[in-house]
Amino acid sequence: MRRTRVNDAxxxxxxxxxxxxxxxxxxxxxxxEFSFIELNDGSxxxxxxxxxxxxxxxxxSVKQINTGSAVAVEGELVASPGKGQQxxxxxxxxAILGGADPETYPLQKKRHADEFxxxxxxxxxxxxxxxxxxxxxxxxxxxxxxxxxxRGFYYLHTPIITGxxxxxxxxxxxxxxxxASGPPAAADEPLFDGDFFGKExxxxxxxxxxxELFASALGSVYTFGPTFRAENSNTPRHAxxxxxxxxxVAFADLDDNMDLxxxxxxxxxxxxxxxxxxxxxxxxxxxxxxxxDNLEVIASKPYARLPYTEAVxxxxxxxxxxxxxxxxxxxxxxxxxRFLTEEHFQCPVIVYNYPKEIKAFYxxxxxxxxxxxxxxLLVPRVGELIGGSQRExxxxxxxxxxxxxxxxxxxxxxxxxxxxxxTVPHAGFGLGFERFLMMATGVTNIxxxxxxxxxxxxxxx
Numbered sequence: 001m002r003r004t005r006v007n008d009a010x011x012x013x014x015x016x017x018x019x020x021x022x023x024x025x026x027x028x029x030x031x032x033e034f035s036f037i038e039l040n041d042g043s044x045x046x047x048x049x050x051x052x053x054x055x056x057x058x059x060x061s062v063k064q065i066n067t068g069s070a071v072a073v074e075g076e077l078v079a080s081p082g083k084g085q086q087x088x089x090x091x092x093x094x095a096i097l098g099g100a101d102p103e104t105y106p107l108q109k110k111r112h113a114d115e116f117x118x119x120x121x122x123x124x125x126x127x128x129x130x131x132x133x134x135x136x137x138x139x140x141x142x143x144x145x146x147x148x149x150x151r152g153f154y155y156l157h158t159p160i161i162t163g164x165x166x167x168x169x170x171x172x173x174x175x176x177x178x179x180a181s182g183p184p185a186a187a188d189e190p191l192f193d194g195d196f197f198g199k200e201x202x203x204x205x206x207x208x209x210x211x212e213l214f215a216s217a218l219g220s221v222y223t224f225g226p227t228f229r230a231e232n233s234n235t236p237r238h239a240x241x242x243x244x245x246x247x248x249v250a251f252a253d254l255d256d257n258m259d260l261x262x263x264x265x266x267x268x269x270x271x272x273x274x275x276x277x278x279x280x281x282x283x284x285x286x287x288x289x290x291x292x293d294n295l296e297v298i299a300s301k302p303y304a305r306l307p308y309t310e311a312v313x314x315x316x317x318x319x320x321x322x323x324x325x326x327x328x329x330x331x332x333x334x335x336x337x338r339f340l341t342e343e344h345f346q347c348p349v350i351v352y353n354y355p356k357e358i359k360a361f362y363x364x365x366x367x368x369x370x371x372x373x374x375x376x377l378l379v380p381r382v383g384e385l386i387g388g389s390q391r392e393x394x395x396x397x398x399x400x401x402x403x404x405x406x407x408x409x410x411x412x413x414x415x416x417x418x419x420x421x422x423t424v425p426h427a428g429f430g431l432g433f434e435r436f437l438m439m440a441t442g443v444t445n446i447x448x449x450x451x452x453x454x455x456x457x458x459x460x461x
Contacts, residue, residue, distance in 0.1 A: 009077055025065055025067055
């Protein structure tokens with residue numbers, strides 16, 4: 001018999017005389033003449049109630065079933081007399097596929113703290129909250145691909161191991177096959193000569209530079225994959241491994257980039273609201289009471305746009321004591337970004353034209369020689385969601401910016417080649433997928449929107 005998912009059974013339009021459902025037991029309780037099992041297979045938030053009559057063939061195995069057990073249940077899907085459910089499954093047979101020791105199984109029918117659930121990240125998807133969250137994550141990933149496919153973008157797989165530093169920050173994980181202690185390099189022998197690649201290699205912090213190369217051939221491309229940053233930060237907003245979405249568009253300027261970013265965020269939020277309504281409702285009720293109103297604003301209201309200079313002036317005039325003082329030339333902190341989005345404009349905000357000193361070498365230098373054509377898309381509750389720019393397409397300017405950033409132009413010969421051979425204006429941005437999920441669910445810790453978070457001193461599972 002073909003297995004029926006719990007979600008499909010609950011959404012059935014009519015009774016079914018023969019159904020096979022497999023899943024994990026959330027709870028079991030016994031009455032005088034029958035037993036109840038709440039069954040969930042991860043396909044939806046709601047459990048399927050299973051009824052086992054004491055005089056049925058299925059009754060013999062019921063007393064051995066505990067919370068967490070995996071079972072296969074055959075029976076008849078019938079109308080439920082109870083409230084809150086249309087159907088229930090009246091079992092004719094129950095098979096235990098995998099038992100669970102009631103003395104040691106850590107998930108019981110109660111709310112568990114997020115901190116505790118991080119220690120059992122291999123089991124937390126079985127809870128209502130995390131089952132819902134990772135279904136939302138899956139649907140959001142599908143929406144990313146759908147958005148770009150509908151607009152003629154090509155999906156690009158960029159390398160995870162790289163020999164270049166996109167951000168110039170130096171906070172990268174080194175990849176090596178050398179012994180942990182490292183070889184005793186001779187005075188005239190480069191340190192990495194004996195290593196696998198013969199040069200220093202790192203895990204990538206971005207696929208942007210490679211995406212630029214392909215945009216110069218295919219027009220519009222995007223990457224969506226894992227990136228890594230060796231930043232020793234234990235804040236709720238940072239992780240060592242996270243996923244980035246990075247579109248790159250040829251023949252595009254900063255205005256085109258801001259339009260694409262706004263359209264993208266609105267599309268993702270609209271899609272998740274439509275396709276994950278029940279799961280989102282859980283977060284609106286138990287995680288963030290203002291979540292639904294916030295998502296409505298993000299999905300439907302025009303985003304404010306203003307230059308960095310004007311944003312700084314607004315912050316300086318604000319009657320608010322910021323932890324980090326605001327002045328021209330400083331990078332905006334989360335508290336500044338949230339003030340702009342939540343209090344001043346009360347909607348998402350795009351800040352553009354930042355001082356060149358606080359932005360990366362590849363961002364296009366404006367005519368004032370003081371600012372670059374960069375933009376950040378800020379959203380309520382999260383702050384920066386997207387960072388992007390028009391890229392520097394002029395060879396001489398880009399070479400100068402690389403040198404000013406303390407890097408060697410020889411390491412970027414291939415990147416500079418794209419400015420030698422058919423250079424065009426182009427632009428792109430990066431959206432942190434986990435930041436989006438935090439915004440979409442109201443979850444405040446990045447560790448809770450990643451299946452298995454990688455943070456300083458944490459490499460479990």
